[in-house]
Amino acid sequence: MPGKRASEDVRREQILRAAFEVAVRDGIGGLTIRAVAAEAELSHALVLFHFQRKERLVHDLLDWLIATTPVLRAPLEVADLPHAMDRLDAVLRQEMERLAREPRHTRLFLEFWAMGARDDAIRVRISAELERYRRAFHAIMEALLRAEPAAFPGATADGLAALAVSWIHGCAVQAMIDPEHFDTGEYLAAVRGIVGQRG
Amino acid sequence: MPGKRASEDVRREQILRAAFEVAVRDGIGGLTIRAVAAEAELSHALVLFHFQRKERLVHDLLDWLIATTPVLRAPLEVADLPHAMDRLDAVLRQEMERLAREPRHTRLFLEFWAMGARDDAIRVRISAELERYRRAFHAIMEALLRAEPAAFPGATADGLAALAVSWIHGCAVQAMIDPEHFDTGEYLAAVRGIVGQRG
DNA sequence: GAGTGTATTGACCAACCGGTAAATTCAAGC
DNA sequence: GCTTGAATTTACCGGTTGGTCAATACACTC
Numbered sequence A, B: 001m002p003g004k005r006a007s008e009d010v011r012r013e014q015i016l017r018a019a020f021e022v023a024v025r026d027g028i029g030g031l032t033i034r035a036v037a038a039e040a041e042l043s044h045a046l047v048l049f050h051f052q053r054k055e056r057l058v059h060d061l062l063d064w065l066i067a068t069t070p071v072l073r074a075p076l077e078v079a080d081l082p083h084a085m086d087r088l089d090a091v092l093r094q095e096m097e098r099l100a101r102e103p104r105h106t107r108l109f110l111e112f113w114a115m116g117a118r119d120d121a122i123r124v125r126i127s128a129e130l131e132r133y134r135r136a137f138h139a140i141m142e143a144l145l146r147a148e149p150a151a152f153p154g155a156t157a158d159g160l161a162a163l164a165v166s167w168i169h170g171c172a173v174q175a176m177i178d179p180e181h182f183d184t185g186e187y188l189a190a191v192r193g194i195v196g197q198r199g
Numbered sequence C: 001g002a003g004t005g006t007a008t009t010g011a012c013c014a015a016c017c018g019g020t021a022a023a024t025t026c027a028a029g030c
Numbered sequence D: 001g002c003t004t005g006a007a008t009t010t011a012c013c014g015g016t017t018g019g020t021c022a023a024t025a026c027a028c029t030c
Helices: A008-026 A033-040 A044-051 A054-068 A084-101 A103-116 A120-147 A157-177 A184-194 B008-026 B033-040 B044-051 B054-068 B084-101 B103-116 B120-147 B157-177 B184-194
Strands: none
Touching: A008 A033, A008 A044, A008 A054, A008 A103, A033 A044, A033 A054, A044 A054, A054 A103, A054 A120, A084 A103, A084 A120, A084 A157, A084 A184, A103 A120, A103 A157, A103 B103, A103 B157, A120 A157, A120 B157, A157 B103, A157 B120, A157 B157, A157 B184, A184 B157, B008 B033, B008 B044, B008 B054, B008 B103, B033 B044, B033 B054, B044 B054, B054 B103, B054 B120, B084 B103, B084 B120, B084 B157, B084 B184, B103 B120, B103 B157, B120 B157
16 A cells, blocks of 8 residues: 655655665665665565666665765855965865764765775765865965965975875874864864964 | 585685685675675675675774785884985885876775765774874984974974875875876976975 | 585575556546 | 646566575595
């Protein structure tokens, strides 16, 4: 006996949320159409009706994850800070706090990341997102170098951006396996000990 | 008809190598006893005979991976460098080159890392390895702070070590998805632009 | 060279997987 | 109220999985 009906948008969103829960709980490798259906309290045929193939469900889940994870999406309040170094500091802090606040998103994203080494379609999406991330930091670093040219002799905006991205990703990896032992404050203090004293 | 015989050690090693190949090719989620057996050209029952359960095979694969990946295992030639900052520089370069040289090990390790969030036994192993890694950097950073106390005012060995570990892990993540675009030289130049000028 | 233990195999099983197809139910149009 | 089309479900299929078990072939001892 069929359950209540729903519009396509609503149902897709419901299924994607369920897929997210299952993927976080059992890993992408353990993601199963039937498990998603059970999580959403639907029949597994309905999941296939809305996503046709499992592959498409997984890809759409990645798109959903990217769309709902606010990485560097809201640097509005940061843009008003007068000093470029303060802006960098604020963005780094903001990103680290996001990682600490949403460990499940971070973990799943990293799992997709590893999967991208095997799946072309996923690598394309991940690479595009990485590029977007890098460009955002590139702009910050360029402004920083322009504002204080003497601060980092010999460094390029490219290199500094790559460095910042690696920093954040390293934090993500560390916070993922050891969330309570990972101290955001101490970490940022070390960063400022190396970088910030020049700002 | 059974194939040639082999001692338990030899066969276990052979199976673990095959498991490594399969895990790298299809991911840990796609690791299958039958796929491992096919890769090793054995019957799948023999794999179970030597490892009892799939879970044990996976755990033993992680142990094998940790044992055969020379992370910070050979810092002998580095130890002779007179300046602490040179030692840090050499170790960072050494680790980054290892990541570039063995992307498959790195990728698989990261996949286990993500899996550790779901599997206690794996998290314990990963955490122990992370702790070992952090301690190695801690020793280097302590020597650095002792040798040049004025270089990093306000920074602790703990904070610097956590920073270095995040750095390396960030590089690993980035090199994994984008190996050819990841330029070790430019990256290290950026690091030296920020840190090295004081050495 | 008979006997013994163990490494190795093929056959089998229940459970689960992705996917298909037909039946059923619902909401809206006329 | 009847038709129509889409949402939903049940039933089913072929294939794969982890795991068991009995049969078998090998290396070794005596």
